[in-house]
Amino acid sequence: MADKATVALIISETSPHLGAYFPALASSEDIKEIVLSDEGHKHTALAKEKLGDKLTRVYDNPSQLFEKEKPDMALVTLEAIKAPTAIDMALEHGCHVFAEKPACTSIEQFEALVQKADSKHLNLMLALANRSNPEVKAARRMIRKGVFGKIYAIELNYIADQTRLTSKSYHQGWFAQKDRAGGGHLIWLGIHWLDLGMYLTDTRISAVNGFVTNIGGQPIDVEDSVALSLKFHKGFLGTLSSGYYTNRGKQSLIKIWGSKGWLEMDYSTGRYLQWHLNSDKPGTIHKFEESVQPRGYTPFVHSAIRSVLDKEPPPLDSHDSLQVLRTIYAAYQASATGETQQIPIE
Numbered sequence: 001m002a003d004k005a006t007v008a009l010i011i012s013e014t015s016p017h018l019g020a021y022f023p024a025l026a027s028s029e030d031i032k033e034i035v036l037s038d039e040g041h042k043h044t045a046l047a048k049e050k051l052g053d054k055l056t057r058v059y060d061n062p063s064q065l066f067e068k069e070k071p072d073m074a075l076v077t078l079e080a081i082k083a084p085t086a087i088d089m090a091l092e093h094g095c096h097v098f099a100e101k102p103a104c105t106s107i108e109q110f111e112a113l114v115q116k117a118d119s120k121h122l123n124l125m126l127a128l129a130n131r132s133n134p135e136v137k138a139a140r141r142m143i144r145k146g147v148f149g150k151i152y153a154i155e156l157n158y159i160a161d162q163t164r165l166t167s168k169s170y171h172q173g174w175f176a177q178k179d180r181a182g183g184g185h186l187i188w189l190g191i192h193w194l195d196l197g198m199y200l201t202d203t204r205i206s207a208v209n210g211f212v213t214n215i216g217g218q219p220i221d222v223e224d225s226v227a228l229s230l231k232f233h234k235g236f237l238g239t240l241s242s243g244y245y246t247n248r249g250k251q252s253l254i255k256i257w258g259s260k261g262w263l264e265m266d267y268s269t270g271r272y273l274q275w276h277l278n279s280d281k282p283g284t285i286h287k288f289e290e291s292v293q294p295r296g297y298t299p300f301v302h303s304a305i306r307s308v309l310d311k312e313p314p315p316l317d318s319h320d321s322l323q324v325l326r327t328i329y330a331a332y333q334a335s336a337t338g339e340t341q342q343i344p345i346e
Helices: 018-026 044-054 061-067 085-090 107-119 134-144 169-174 187-201 297-308 318-337
Strands: 003-013 031-038 055-059 072-076 095-097 124-126 151-160 205-213 227-230 235-248 251-260 259-265 271-277
Touching: 003 018, 003 061, 003 085, 003 297, 018 044, 031 044, 031 072, 044 055, 055 061, 055 187, 061 085, 072 297, 085 095, 085 107, 095 259, 095 297, 107 124, 107 134, 107 318, 124 259, 124 318, 134 187, 134 251, 134 259, 134 271, 151 187, 151 227, 187 205, 187 227, 187 235, 187 251, 187 318
Parallel strands: 003 031, 003 072, 031 055, 072 095, 095 124, 151 235
Antiparallel strands: 151 251, 205 227, 227 235, 251 259, 259 271
C-alpha cells in the first residue's frame, strides 16, 4: 500500500460543505495529490486557492476523471439525487468512497451501492463526522467498558433554526425538494444523532415508529419536524426529537441511562460530556476535562484517508452507513403508514 493517497474530489455547483472539505483536504499529511471533478467549474478557482499544490488536475465531470485517474479514495459531495451515479462510478473503478450524506434519494439506491462496495472489498463511508469528536470517543469507551452497566434508554435531540427555511433561495435549493434531497431535517441533520445513538451504545436500531411533518408551513416538500420512537436490538428503547425550530443556532442533546448511572452530552450549554454513577455521593457530577479539539470534518476526513492507506481502522464502514439510512427511510415509511417498521440488522 502506498504511503500517501491520491484523492478524487467530486463536486458540482450545488455541493455542500466545501468550506469544511477544502481545509480538511489541504491539511492532510497523507495526501499525495488531489484530482478534481467540478461540473460547471463554479468552485475550481476557489479549490485551486484552498488546496494549493496538492491539486494537480481538473476535469469537467466524474466520467472524464475516472477515464484518466486511479485515485485511492473519492470524496463525493453532491446533492443527493446526483451522488449515486458518481459513487457507483468510483466503486466501479476500484475506489473507496467518502460521501456527503445522504448520498441517495431512496434506500434501494444506497443498498445497491453497498452491495457493489462489498463485492469489490471497498468501503463506502458517509460523512458522519461527529464520531471523531473527543467527547464522543470518550463516552463510547466508557459505555463499552460497562461503566454505566446495562443500557436502559437513550434520548436524542437535534434542533436547528427555522430561519433558514424562510428564504426564497432555500425554497429553490435542493435541500427543500424531496426528489433532490431524499428528505428534510431528519436525513440532513437528525442523521448525525441517529448514528451517534448506535455508535455510542455499540448497537443497531431494529425498529422505528413516529411522525414527520412541516410544522413551520414554509413552501417546501420536506419535513422540518420529527418525533421518533426507537427500539435497539439489545432491547433498550429511545427517542429522537429533531427539527428546525429556533430563531438562530442549534440545540442538541444526548442522554443515556444505564443500570449503574447516566451520561449527558448537552451541546446547547457547552457541557460536552458529564456523568453520574449510582455509587457516587448524591449530587456528584463528573465532567470531561480533556480538550474537545480537534473535532468535526477535518479529523474525520483525515481518519478516512488514513483508513484507505491501512494506517488505521475506518471511522465507519459501508454497513454503518447503510444502517442509519435504513433507519431514516423506515421512519419516513412509519410516518406515512402509521405502522412500526422493522429494520434489518446485518
